[in-house]
Amino acid sequence: xxxxxxxxRSAAIATLPLRHSGRAAGSGPLAPVKELWARRDLVVxxxxxxxxxxxxxxxxxxAWSLLRPLxxxxxxxxxLGELLGLSRQxxxxxxxxxxxxxxxxFYAEVxxxxxxxxxxxxxxxxxxxxxxxxxxxASLGSGLFTFFVQFIILIAAIVVLKQVPSLSALPxxxxxxxxxxxxxxxxxxxxxxxxxxxxxxEHLVEVAFVVLFWASPVVYSFRFVNEKVGGTWLETAYLxxxxxxxxxxxxxxxxxxxxxxxxxxxxxxxxxLIVLGFAIGCGFLVFAHWVFxxxxxxxxxxx
Amino acid sequence: xxxxxxxxxxxxxxxxxVLHPEKxxxxxxxxxxxxxxxxxxxxxxxxxxxxxxxxxxxxxxxHNGSGKSTLLKIVGGILEPTSGEALRxxxxxxxxxxxxxxxxxxxxxxxxxxxxxxxxxxxxETDKYLDAIIDFSGIEQFIDTQVKFYSSGMHVxxxxxxxxxxxxxxxxxxxxLAVGDEPFQxxxxxxxxxxxxxxxxxxxxxxxxxxxxxxxDRVVVLKQGVMRYDGEAEKGLRVLRETxxxxxxxxxxxxxxxxxxxxxxxxxxxxxxxGDGSRVTVDVVxxxxxxxxxxxVTVSLMTPSGVRLTSVGAKEAGATLPxxxxxxxxxxxxxxxxxxxxxxxxxxxxxxxxxxxWDAVGSAAxxxxxxxxxxxxxxxxxxxxQYRV
Numbered sequence: 302x303x304x305x306x307x308x309x310r311s312a313a314i315a316t317l318p319l320r321h322s323g324r325a326a327g328s329g330p331l332a333p334v335k336e337l338w339a340r341r342d343l344v345v346x347x348x349x350x351x352x353x354x355x356x357x358x359x360x361x362x363x364a365w366s367l368l369r370p371l372x373x374x375x376x377x378x379x380x381l382g383e384l385l386g387l388s389r390q391x392x393x394x395x396x397x398x399x400x401x402x403x404x405x406x407f408y409a410e411v412x413x414x415x416x417x418x419x420x421x422x423x424x425x426x427x428x429x430x431x432x433x434x435x436x437x438x439a440s441l442g443s444g445l446f447t448f449f450v451q452f453i454i455l456i457a458a459i460v461v462l463k464q465v466p467s468l469s470a471l472p473x474x475x476x477x478x479x480x481x482x483x484x485x486x487x488x489x490x491x492x493x494x495x496x497x498x499x500x501x502x503e504h505l506v507e508v509a510f511v512v513l514f515w516a517s518p519v520v521y522s523f524r525f526v527n528e529k530v531g532g533t534w535l536e537t538a539y540l541x542x543x544x545x546x547x548x549x550x551x552x553x554x555x556x557x558x559x560x561x562x563x564x565x566x567x568x569x570x571x572x573x574l575i576v577l578g579f580a581i582g583c584g585f586l587v588f589a590h591w592v593f594x595x596x597x598x599x600x601x602x603x604x
Numbered sequence: 605x606x607x608x609x610x611x612x613x614x615x616x617x618x619x620x621x622v623l624h625p626e627k628x629x630x631x632x633x634x635x636x637x638x639x640x641x642x643x644x645x646x647x648x649x650x651x652x653x654x655x656x657x658x659x660x661x662x663x664x665x666x667h668n669g670s671g672k673s674t675l676l677k678i679v680g681g682i683l684e685p686t687s688g689e690a691l692r693x694x695x696x697x698x699x700x701x702x703x704x705x706x707x708x709x710x711x712x713x714x715x716x717x718x719x720x721x722x723x724x725x726x727x728x729e730t731d732k733y734l735d736a737i738i739d740f741s742g743i744e745q746f747i748d749t750q751v752k753f754y755s756s757g758m759h760v761x762x763x764x765x766x767x768x769x770x771x772x773x774x775x776x777x778x779x780x781l782a783v784g785d786e787p788f789q790x791x792x793x794x795x796x797x798x799x800x801x802x803x804x805x806x807x808x809x810x811x812x813x814x815x816x817x818x819x820x821d822r823v824v825v826l827k828q829g830v831m832r833y834d835g836e837a838e839k840g841l842r843v844l845r846e847t848x849x850x851x852x853x854x855x856x857x858x859x860x861x862x863x864x865x866x867x868x869x870x871x872x873x874x875x876x877x878x879g880d881g882s883r884v885t886v887d888v889v890x891x892x893x894x895x896x897x898x899x900x901v902t903v904s905l906m907t908p909s910g911v912r913l914t915s916v917g918a919k920e921a922g923a924t925l926p927x928x929x930x931x932x933x934x935x936x937x938x939x940x941x942x943x944x945x946x947x948x949x950x951x952x953x954x955x956x957x958x959x960x961x962w963d964a965v966g967s968a969a970x971x972x973x974x975x976x977x978x979x980x981x982x983x984x985x986x987x988x989x990q991y992r993v
Contacts, residue, residue, distance in 0.1 A: 307803025311658040315609035317693040322681035343721040357709040428704040430681040598684035
């Protein structure tokens with residue numbers, strides 16, 4: 302009996318092709334994608350682990366993921382909106398700030414978490430073979446989760462303030478968010494790999510995000526930029542930031558009272574800029590994954 | 605039976621590690637400016653080729669730093685070889701660390717799903733095995749408790765339970781069988797035996813010669829990244845002991861410079877057949893460099909696979925050991941040794957009264973028992989049997 306089982310097993314093994322133990326440098330560009338698709342259960346579980354573990358044992362639980370942006374919103378609303386008087390120039394300032402903050406928080410969270418993801422999961426990387434992309438992907442997943450929780454509040458605010466945007470503007474919001482997501486994932490994957498070899502990256506990223514926050518129109522509107530440097534190369538440089546484009550898209554789509562160009566000061570070719578940004582973002586993601594793939598072979602010994 | 609297919613193949617694999625002690629941006633910038641690379645490299649593996657047939661149990665042995673764990677990781681795809689290639693097929697489970705990826709804040713049950721997914725099980729398959737896993741781990745009552753409250757034993761039990769239910773064709777084991785209490789260890793060994801009957805392939809890294817000797821059909825001996833032997837288990841363990849001796853001699857010469865107190869200079873062992881047993885004599889020659897008033901020599905007789913048959917201390921056996929620098933010879937005499945025919949090994953150690961070991965030599969000598977024996981196994985005992993009505 303036992304030998305039958307054994308023989309069946311060895312017969313089954315004989316039919317399988319011999320494959321590279323890790324990921325061979327020469328395998329096709331789609332092989333990792335297939336591999337990741339096969340392990341999608343794992344990405345979901347790792348995402349859940351990250352979310353659950355974050356708020357486990359706290360009595361407020363998931364509510365915490367709302368409190369931080371709400372506190373930020375209040376600070377910006379009062380300090381910038383009321384004290385510095387921005388709300389006189391930007392209608393529905395609270396809504397405006399919250400849209401920008403939601404997009405920005407998502408971006409910052411995904412990139413920062415993903416950057417640390419390989420190093421923080423070093424125990425696993427060293428002991429088990431996994432397609433290592435699952436870790437930055439799980440960071441994207443947990444970022445998406447936080448985003449959706451905030452997004453629900455945003456919708457509630459829109460309904461309460463009766464500032465429902467027109468349906469025709471919604472594609473802006475979706476495209477803008479997609480642009481942010483693809484850039485965040487690309488950057489996250491790239492930095493996750495580099496951070497294994499150069500641990501300074503995660504600290505650098507933290508500092509860079511403090512600065513970059515002011516390089517996108519989150520707490521001020523693009524109209525101010527346009528009025529100051531409109532038509533010069535500075536405005537072009539400002540618009541080269543894909544996150545700026547993504548946030549502009551989200552604001553254009555969801556901020557009803559700023560829909561007109563006079564109030565919002567939207568760049569005239571915004572749709573094309575977003576589409577172009579998205580295309581470049583896709584290219585960047587492919588490049589980032591190529592780098593990741595090159596570097597991942599030595600992760601286990603460097604972590 | 606047809607020839608077994610190859611389940612894993614390692615072809616001309618070498619692995620180089622680069623050691624760079626510094627990792628911050630500033631230090632890297634400095635070393636760039638100075639144009640000097642602050643890194644050194646060494647080869648953990650050199651030109652290793654290995655074909656592993658399905659259904660075999662292979663032991664990778666060697667002393668610490670010989671590259672055996674690196675080789676295991678390359679077979680498992682965790683490390684990539686610097687040159688050469690490693691191929692495999694079938695489902696793999698690597699027990700390099702039990703409970704790798706357990707999250708302390710999640711419950712045992714949640715961690716089973718997570719750990720199983722890490723090892724490659726889909727959610728549906730995990731559902732199917734869940735009860736068996738919990739049952740095997742033997743910690744039902746704590747399964748909905750967070751893992752951070754587990755004792756290390758419970759942690760390991762759960763990790764092992766998940767790993768053995770992944771239904772692997774190829775199981776990689778690194779030193780993890782020596783965990784848990786004795787009943788659990790026995791359970792693990794039973795599971796390994798079941799795996800062997802099922803025709804699963806096991807690649808095992810172990811320091812326990814006894815374990816390797818009893819489990820493996822084939823032993824690969826590594827020394828400093830080079831394959832020294834590949835073949836039948838018993839011979840492999842002998843080669844392993846030789847590498848230990850080489851290493852001990854290397855370290856002895858090192859230690860000599862630092863001033864060694866006592867060292868084993870020479871050991872001779874002879875077995876002679878007698879009427880109802882063998883007489884085994886062991887002569888131990890000890891050099892005393894820095895004499896201490898209290899010292900003792902212990903001689904152990906072992907089987908080639910590392911099972912200790914007996915250990916005798918010279919003092920206990922009636923010898924007086926005078927302090928004094930120079931060469932001392934101690935004679936051990938074992939009467940009526942009821943061993944069956946075969947070759948046996950002698951280990952020698954010199955101990956201080958506080959338990960500190962000044963010197964130890966494994967496989968210091970061998971002796972061969974050659975006499976008419978009727979029993980199987982190790983012992984020829986005075987046995988009789990009769991039919992009772």
